[in-house]
Amino acid sequence: MIAVLLLAGALDIVPAPVALAWAIGAAGLVAGVLLIRAALAIHRAERVFAACRGAGFVGLGALATGVTGLVPWLLPEHRVTGLTVGLAVIAFCQVVGTSLLPGAARGWVVRLRRAYDGVGLGVSLGFAIYLVPAAADRPDVVPALLVTAGGVAIVTVMVLRARPRPYASLWCGAGSVVSLLSLTGLVLQPSGPLAMLAGLGVVTGLAASAAGGARRDLPPPVLEPRHPDQYLASYPLLALPAAVGVIAAIWHLLTVRDFGTEAILFGLLMVSVLVVRELLVVRDIRRYAGRLRVAEAHFRSLVAGATDLTLVLDESLVVRWQSPAAARLFGLRDEEVLGREFRELIHPEDTPDAEAVIGAVLAGEPEGGPPVLLSARLRDGARLWRETESTISDQRSVPEVAALVVHVRDVGERRHLERTLHKLSFLDQLTGLANRRALMRDLLAMRRRAGQRGTLLVIDLHGLAEINDSRGREIGDAVLIEVARRLRSLVGDGDMAARLGGDEFAVLTGESAVPAYALATRIVTALGEPYALPGATLDLHTNVGLAELAAATDSDEVLRYADLARQRARQLGRDRVEWYDPDVEIQLHRRMGLEQQLLGAADRGELDLVFQPVAALADGRPAGVEALLRWRHPELGTIMPAEILQIAAAIGITAALDEWVLDEACRTLAAWGGDDVWLSVNVGPRELLTARFPERVATVLRDRGLAPERLIIEVAETWIAEDVPAIVAALTGLRNLGVRAALDDFGAGQTSLSHLRRLPVDMLKLSPSLVGSTSVVEVVVSLGRRLGLDIVAKGLETAGQSEAAMRAGCRFGQGFALGRPGPAERVEAYLESHRA
Incomplete structure (x- = not known):
């Protein structure tokens, strides 16, 4: 319908002022109703007061636009004054509404600062408009132009300074700017084709405002926190108002060659606004500089108190900087490190690997990946070699660094602890013998080294549980320690005695069948001798099962065979030695079946x-x-x-x-x-x-x-x-x-x-x-x-x-x-x- 009215006015089917007035009024009414209904719905459903107020003010601006569009038709003799007042109301509503839309700004302080930046731009534009020679011919339209310049400037700054620019603010701001500029066109050209084009602009602006402010199905904008560097980087862009004012003044000086009192006062107002804005900028810069000093102090304290040494290397791998922690952690003075190649600090045996790792980093491998880890021995201030781990980060693409950053950590104590834990993981803590894990490791190594030659003995003690129950765990532990001592005295240099757990022991020997059986017999005899302990003399009985490495296909099977032989020996009595053979397993299965039956x-x-x-x-x-x-x-x-x-x-x-x-x-x-x-x-x-x-x-x-x-x-x-x-x-x-x-x-x-x-x-x-x-x-x-x-x-x-x-x-x-x-x-x- 609105488009039909504009078309009818352009074709003189309907008088142009009437068509233009009714088209703008209808568009303003529709947009205002849509926006105000959206504001009320947001208020009822989500209680987002800033959002509903923003849409409400934009809706009021749309209604004011519709009413202002009726002024040339209803009050033709007061057209300029009515349009100027309407523009002022519209500008106010649009500025307030745009600043309150979601994502436009957070907090009143930010809104006021952005409004002030817009005022500075508006005053500069107004000063330029006032100095344009054509303005002297139409002094009645100057207030409308100034109002439009201020409103457009403030709305533009509000929208462009939002990060990220949300959907609602962007569309409402664009619609407000188009509506204000189009209405200003009606002030300058009340009739003719340009007037119809300006009316079309007003309708388009109202449609954009309604599309942006009335939609409630959009996700909320993600407001990313801005770094002060980004915030201050926008200030040079706000030097535009000063440039606009200076250019306008120069143009006026060249063409008119005279400044009136009003122009001088207008210029002073512009300069005052810009000076205040610059003072605020200086205050922000000082605050930011203070924050930088604090951050730098924190950084220095962190680097000085860190447990890592940080080195900065250029592309020639020469050390250009080291952190203050170097003296505390490694005893390295700056004169001992700075200016020297990094490879001179590394142990000669580790240098080839270190050069290969650093070369890969310089070649960009892995590209974009995490820092590369380098393990090497590093010479400290006492000329001792320390085990270290270094992470090398390629920061050549960062202009402020443009170097390789190496973080060095002393891992000597950790490596020593790892070796100790690794050793303890293969020892029985009570007896000091090897444990089951160490036995399986050496059993696998013996099978690989000696082929099928070797024998495993599994030893079972009888009576230890009774000793623990009657005499206590301390006496039982003393017996186990004595058992371990006797086993050590019996096995050869190439043999290994181990405790499998509880009252079970094992001996891995490289001997063949006959010497292994003789060793098992000696073990039974030695472990069967009385144990003279403080306050008690105790006796134990022993059973031994033997299995040759050649009898099984893997280490686990060797242990299982020896254990089966040990179980068979226990079934047959005490202090017995039994070899594994297939009949032993048959007898054990028979025995287990009889036990169940x-x-x-x-x-x-x-x-x-x-x-x-x-x-x-x-x-x-x-x-x-x-x-x-x-x-x-x-x-x-x-x-x-x-x-x-x-x-x-x-x-x-x-x-x-x-x-x-x-x-x-x-x-x-x-x-x-x-x-x-x-x-x-x-x-x-x-x-x-x-x-x-x-x-x-x-x-x-x-x-x-x-x-x-x-x-x-x-x-x-x-x-x-x-x-x-x-x-x-x-x-x-x-x-x-x-x-x-x-x-x-x-x-x-x-x-x-x-x-x-x-x-x-x-x-x-x-x-x-x-x-x-x-x-x-x-x-x-x-x-x-x-x-x-x-x-x-x-x-x-x-x-x-x-x-x-x-x-x-x-x-x-x-x-x-x-x-x-x-x-x-x-x-x-x-x-x-x-x-x-």
């Missing part, structure tokens, strides 16, 4: 008892039976007690097995009936020494209806000597119940006669190893009779052995010659036959 063997009905008769040697009549445990494994067949008890001890179910054997044996004896035979049951040490064992025995006898004297608890002689007082107390408790006790395998251990006198036992069962020695048996029988003990000769395989045992004085015998172990049914029939 034994836990539920009783519930599955796989456990069984066989009974072996104990007969009187005089007439061969059965006097008792011994219950023997069997495991009827569904796949492996019958497993004997020696292996069963070993597995049970490893998994901690010996007590449960003993209870099962006791209960099952008593149940079987009660089922046989009669009271002419007794039953003997083997009991392990842990079960015997528990406080509830006598109560358990009494409960079983009561439940099965057996007389206590028919039960004999057999105790192996081999572990009696470990804790005689406890054994005596346990057997005494059984005797109080009426249960008899027997010392099994007498002669196989080292039980002394004094212990035998103390033990409350009723029977001695001689070890098969004593049966062949008649004289020894006679001595034992004689001693047993004096102590009131029954003597049972075990392991009687032939009739001759039975006769010899009877002649020696043994009352009872047990062995294949008298009766083989059999199931309960067969032994029951055997007993019935003898009763008949």
Whole structure:
């Protein structure tokens, strides 16, 4: 519609003043409404008061523009005065609105400074306009021109000084400038084609203002902080007002050659404004200079107190400057460094690498990358070489520097600490031996250096946990330290002793199989000797597993093989040495399988008892039976007690097995009936020494209806000597119940006669190893009779052995010659036959 009105006015379809007035009025009304609505919406939604005020003032300026456009039509006789007043109102609204838009300026101080800069430019432009000769012919339009010059100057400075220039300020400022200049054109040319063109300019300016100030979907401007250098660099551009005034004055002098009073006063006003602005500039420069002095002082203090030495090198690598920290950190004086080439300070062995690194930096490699790191030894003021790390930064592209900047740091202590930590990372802190990591490192190196030659020994200590529990960790640590000392004394110069952790050690030797086995034997002997410590003498037992390097494909597999051999040695007993071979792994897998299966063997009905008769040697009549445990494994067949008890001890179910054997044996004896035979049951040490064992025995006898004297608890002689007082107390408790006790395998251990006198036992069962020695048996029988003990000769395989045992004085015998172990049914029939 606005364009149609302008076109109609240009074609004289509608009177030009009418078309122009209504077009400007309509454009001002539309733009003003849009801007004021945007201001109210911003105020309600975002509460951004500066933004809403900015859009509101620009909208008021647009409304004022629309009203001013109606003046030539409504008040033709007061056209110039009305337009001048309108221009003043519009300029005020546009200046205030533009300064309040987002991103234009931050803070009132900044807005006032920029407004003042604009005033200076406006006064200069006004002075130039006043001096133009054509202005003397139209004195009535001079106020309008001055108002326009001031408004345009202030708005222009506001927009151009914003950084970054935001969308709203840029468009509103451009629209304001175009509107003001176009309205000024109407003042100068109220009709004709130029008037229509000026009207089109006013409409365009209003559209630009509305487009910039009414949009709310734009992201907020990112206001980057300006450095004072950038801020002060803009001041030479503001010398333009002075240049404009000077040029106008020179032109007036050349053309008119006369200055009136008003011109002189106008010039004085311009000069005053410019002088005040320059004074403000001087104040800013002084403040900035003060900030520079403070920053320089901070920089000097930082450089002087830094832990790095800073050097500046020219392109010839000559040191041109060094930081004050040089004397404090490296003892270097300026006369010792300045003017010398940087390579003269570097150790000769490190110079080639340093020159290569610096050459790459000079060649621009890596281009735009981080500073390059240089490791080299640097000579200090005491002529000593220090380990240093330097970062080289190429600052040749910076005009103020134009050199290479090198930051040197002393890393000697750090390198020493790194070497120490690296060394400690391969040592066991308690014993001083190598640790597992060092062992694997040397094992890998030996495989690479010597091929397949060499042997790894893995050593396991038995009894250390008990020492820690009973004696304390300090005694346990002392034992480990002594173990390490003994290992060092046994290994050769080319061998390595290591502690794998806990009670496990290892020895890596380059010897072949036979010397390695001899070394393992010596280790078992040496570590088995008593450990004389303050307040205690302790014993340890050892197992050793060996694996040749040729038996495995890598280092981890060698260690695994040696550990498997060590586990096999531990299964077979104490103080043993075992080699790894594939059968060892098979046996270990079999053992692990049996350990898992034994836990539920009783519930599955796989456990069984066989009974072996104990007969009187005089007439061969059965006097008792011994219950023997069997495991009827569904796949492996019958497993004997020696292996069963070993597995049970490893998994901690010996007590449960003993209870099962006791209960099952008593149940079987009660089922046989009669009271002419007794039953003997083997009991392990842990079960015997528990406080509830006598109560358990009494409960079983009561439940099965057996007389206590028919039960004999057999105790192996081999572990009696470990804790005689406890054994005596346990057997005494059984005797109080009426249960008899027997010392099994007498002669196989080292039980002394004094212990035998103390033990409350009723029977001695001689070890098969004593049966062949008649004289020894006679001595034992004689001693047993004096102590009131029954003597049972075990392991009687032939009739001759039975006769010899009877002649020696043994009352009872047990062995294949008298009766083989059999199931309960067969032994029951055997007993019935003898009763008949």
